[in-house]
Amino acid sequence: MIERKHRQYGNLVFDRDAIVRAALRAYVEAIAGGHPFNRLSFASCDEPRWTGDLQRGAFFNGGGSGDYNVVGWTEAGVVGLAYELGWGPIEHLDLPVSAVTGGPDDVRGALPGLPTELEPALVHAAGMLLTGERKRGDVYVKEKLAGVGFWLLGDQVAGTLFDDPVDVGASQLAMWGLLQGGRLLPGAAIFSNPQNRAVVAECARNQAPIHALMDRVVDRRLGGPTEFTADEVAMLFPTPPQPEALLGVQHLLQKMGITWPGSPELPKLPLPRQPRINPFTGQPMAIVEDESLHDMTALALAQGYSLRRK
Amino acid sequence: MRYHTLLVGNPSFDVALRNKYIDAFGDACYMSEAGSFGCFYQKSQDACDDAAKIGEVSGNAPYDTGYMCQSVVGTDDYTLQIGADVANVTYINYQAAPRQTPFIEVDGMPTEVSGPYRELTEPAGIGPGNLFIKTNSGVPDGDGGVLNQQEYVLQVNRKQNGGKIRSDLAGFTWDCDGADGGKTKCVEPEFLEAPQDIGGLTKPNVHHVVPRKDKRCCPWGTNSYKNAAVISRGLNEFLTNNDPPVAEVKQLNSAKPYSP
Numbered sequence: 001m002i003e004r005k006h007r008q009y010g011n012l013v014f015d016r017d018a019i020v021r022a023a024l025r026a027y028v029e030a031i032a033g034g035h036p037f038n039r040l041s042f043a044s045c046d047e048p049r050w051t052g053d054l055q056r057g058a059f060f061n062g063g064g065s066g067d068y069n070v071v072g073w074t075e076a077g078v079v080g081l082a083y084e085l086g087w088g089p090i091e092h093l094d095l096p097v098s099a100v101t102g103g104p105d106d107v108r109g110a111l112p113g114l115p116t117e118l119e120p121a122l123v124h125a126a127g128m129l130l131t132g133e134r135k136r137g138d139v140y141v142k143e144k145l146a147g148v149g150f151w152l153l154g155d156q157v158a159g160t161l162f163d164d165p166v167d168v169g170a171s172q173l174a175m176w177g178l179l180q181g182g183r184l185l186p187g188a189a190i191f192s193n194p195q196n197r198a199v200v201a202e203c204a205r206n207q208a209p210i211h212a213l214m215d216r217v218v219d220r221r222l223g224g225p226t227e228f229t230a231d232e233v234a235m236l237f238p239t240p241p242q243p244e245a246l247l248g249v250q251h252l253l254q255k256m257g258i259t260w261p262g263s264p265e266l267p268k269l270p271l272p273r274q275p276r277i278n279p280f281t282g283q284p285m286a287i288v289e290d291e292s293l294h295d296m297t298a299l300a301l302a303q304g305y306s307l308r309r310k
Numbered sequence: 311m312r313y314h315t316l317l318v319g320n321p322s323f324d325v326a327l328r329n330k331y332i333d334a335f336g337d338a339c340y341m342s343e344a345g346s347f348g349c350f351y352q353k354s355q356d357a358c359d360d361a362a363k364i365g366e367v368s369g370n371a372p373y374d375t376g377y378m379c380q381s382v383v384g385t386d387d388y389t390l391q392i393g394a395d396v397a398n399v400t401y402i403n404y405q406a407a408p409r410q411t412p413f414i415e416v417d418g419m420p421t422e423v424s425g426p427y428r429e430l431t432e433p434a435g436i437g438p439g440n441l442f443i444k445t446n447s448g449v450p451d452g453d454g455g456v457l458n459q460q461e462y463v464l465q466v467n468r469k470q471n472g473g474k475i476r477s478d479l480a481g482f483t484w485d486c487d488g489a490d491g492g493k494t495k496c497v498e499p500e501f502l503e504a505p506q507d508i509g510g511l512t513k514p515n516v517h518h519v520v521p522r523k524d525k526r527c528c529p530w531g532t533n534s535y536k537n538a539a540v541i542s543r544g545l546n547e548f549l550t551n552n553d554p555p556v557a558e559v560k561q562l563n564s565a566k567p568y569s570p
Contacts, residue, residue, distance in 0.1 A: 041455030086551025280496035
């Protein structure tokens with residue numbers, strides 16, 4: 001754990017285990033608390049994605065308007081990266097077009113002095129970054145999208161989060177140094193006007209029982225795979241969700257070792273037939289063979305997409 | 311705070327001169343909402359490089375070259391010698407950059423963006439650079455809390471489209487990758503969250519029509535509902551933080567407004 005003063009955001013405290021815990025909390029919060037269940041106002045994440053486990057993995061925290069941040073970790077430490085629309089490595093980190101690889105090296109400029117021990121964490125984090133096409137002259141390149149970063153190794157923390165006076169996502173990353181009660185706060189809790197912050201705080205007070213439930217479940221999970229109790233399920237979903245939405249939620253949480261009472265075997269997800277069709281061009285898309293197809297299907301179901309298909 | 315160069319002439323009123331500066335210095339130069347024209351830079355070196363060209367670009371005698379910017383002691387400002395006399399300098403001042411005008415030129419007219427959510431009641435806390443997701447809409451969520459602006463816009467859209475989310479830029483086209491690796495036309499679908507789209511390309515984004523930040527990374531577009539449009543993530547990434555295309559502004563300004 002290390003505390004470091006940031007010229008804009010004040011004292012930030014970075015702790016590897018606290019960040020991983022908060023990532024798990026944000027993931028659960030986004031799935032069970034967000035649309036369509038709306039159990040929490042001002043959830044800390046709008047679009048969650050997770051890969052790996054609590055020892056080595058990464059969490060994608062999407063904001064729903066094009067901005068996002070990612071944290072990747074190993075036992076050694078954490079790498080955090082953030083993106084704001086329009087401010088990727090070419091635009092902000094002075095990455096020459098000729099040097100774009102579409103891999104982790106694209107964003108290395110946001111992590112000056114990255115220790116070699118954190119290279120695997122960078123790979124985890126960069127794997128979650130979106131890719132953007134940029135045209136310079138007649139040349140098209142696809143760059144990994146992040147414009148600011150930090151790294152944490154033991155009691156060392158550094159990165160352009162601390163050095164770059166221009167905010168191209170720094171406020172998103174600062175939230176990982178401003179965890180409160182083990183929770184990643186929504187940006188509105190800190191970076192908005194006082195009246196707005198008061199509303200966010202009031203909502204958190206009103207919804208304290210749900211927050212407490214999520215904390216209990218997350219803390220149990222940190223000790224190993226866990227199940228919801230029947231009371232917790234009833235509290236989380238006072239109105240039983242549509243079966244497909246529930247299935248999506250169950251798959252997303254099962255992936256993290258959080259299951260329903262009795263850990264029932266879940267029906268398989270109705271994965272889309274491949275190749276999928278590009279919704280913009282009507283042309284077939286590349287075959288997806290990794291876990292992302294499963295996760296995106298589960299998230300789509302959890303957010304009620306398929307219900308509208310009917 | 312940005313590095314500001316001293317331009318020659320009066321480009322705030324002289325359109326031809328203004329265009330010369332824009333052609334030479336690109337995104338650094340812009341009209342402010344107060345009606346003044348200037349060039350502002352994130353990096354002092356970029357400002358110095360362009361400052362040395364101002365004489366030539368303006369159509370006056372070129373500045374002498376070969377001099378380096380010198381910092382002004384006790385400030386973040388610089389001077390650049392531009393003639394044989396050491397007193398012949400131009401200044402690069404580190405100062406607050408005025409907000410770029412949010413009016414978009416459409417058919418020669420500066421036009422305010424006024425999209426389909428223009429009739430929703432604006433909450434407190436509207437300002438340049440603000441996010442929809444960070445601002446309380448003041449609308450109850452029916453579960454003891456409130457919706458943020460982003461949730462509210464999506465809710466309004468869903469309710470008035472039979473539970474589906476309709477893109478406010480349905481039919482908008484742009485260049486994108488085809489299946490064969492070449493370029494093709496992408497078309498924004500009418501309804502988002504397309505059943506085939508498990509990859510999330512049509513995930514609804516609440517897009518700032520005038521981008522939240524300008525090309526100098528300064529606050530620009532606001533979180534006013536007038537500046538909101540629901541579009542796919544794919545189109546949002548294409549539009550990124552470029553100046554809004556005229557076709558986009560026309561389509562959104564002519565769209566039927568959603569009612570609260």
